[in-house]
Amino acid sequence: MQAASSVMPLKYPMSVAVYPTYADAQRAVDHLADNDFPVQDLCIVGTDLKQVERVLGRRSWGRVLAEGAMSGFGTGLFFGLMMMVFMPALGATSAFSLGLLMGIGMGVITAGMAYAASGGRRDFSSVQAIVATRYEVLGEHTVVNRARQMLGQNPVAQPAPTQWPPTPSDPQEHA
Template identity: 50%
Template sequence: MTTAFSQTAFTKAPRTPQLPTMPTGWPIGSYDSYEDAQRAVDHLADNDFPVQDVTIVGVDPLLVERVSARLTWGKVLGSGAMSGAWFGLFVGLLLSLFTPGAGLLPIVIGLVSGVLFGVAFAAMGYAATRGRRDFVSHSQLVARRYDVLCQPRNAEAGRDLLGKLAMSGSAARM
């Protein structure tokens, strides 16, 4: 049954699964970096290939945490003061806009209270770690390799196009 709000009423493209599902298709290329896999799919798209049949799959995923800085009380309190100042300034500006004849007083009060609350909350958060995490880091999900899969109906044509791309200079393990 098709309703006015169903997927098929708006588009004729195949539905992307809403729940996590295993990818399907035949491998048509394998690459060492996600950038190379993207370049391969872009090459397919540039050659009028039906890219809706293509999936990029990261194989052997890894969670990589890159440490970027040491965390100290000074950095924690300074960061808390700055973020609190921005929020306090925002609240103070809103109060001054909607309070006739208030002048700069709401802005100053918002700024000062924002700094105080920002420092207090940053200090509480850092103290709760008890020195077990004295560094700042950024996490990434990466894969050892990236496979390009294609549905069987177009896999041979896709493999041929990616083979031409590899012969023209882009490195692909096929």
């Protein structure tokens, strides 16, 4: 994991504005860029993170084995091509078909073993994501007031008086 300072190289970031969507924050930065603002002194940060898990459906033996066959199909294509190259005596069609069957078989067996080992826990499939519920435009302390003024001309902007992280009373003393 990267240190925050390498991802967000601002020395004393302060909040410029907070938006409900990433698109709104992006439009605000674009507005500043269109008006010759030094956007290299800004960052967009997703805040109030939440983990969301979307349940896609129930898992059954048939579905698990079908998914295993699908995942084994790609491996089987690779095996088939390798067998065609390294076992020309089998014939191209036979070598390719055998490799494809091996891959699909391995996918079905692996998926079946994993499902059986789960013992009925999590009999559903899902996808997970980490999402932000707010997006904050941060700026270097030296440009924040100008950015807030410029965004005040933009109806999308909601200037924020807060700062994150808190800056020292005299930024020059840390320079």
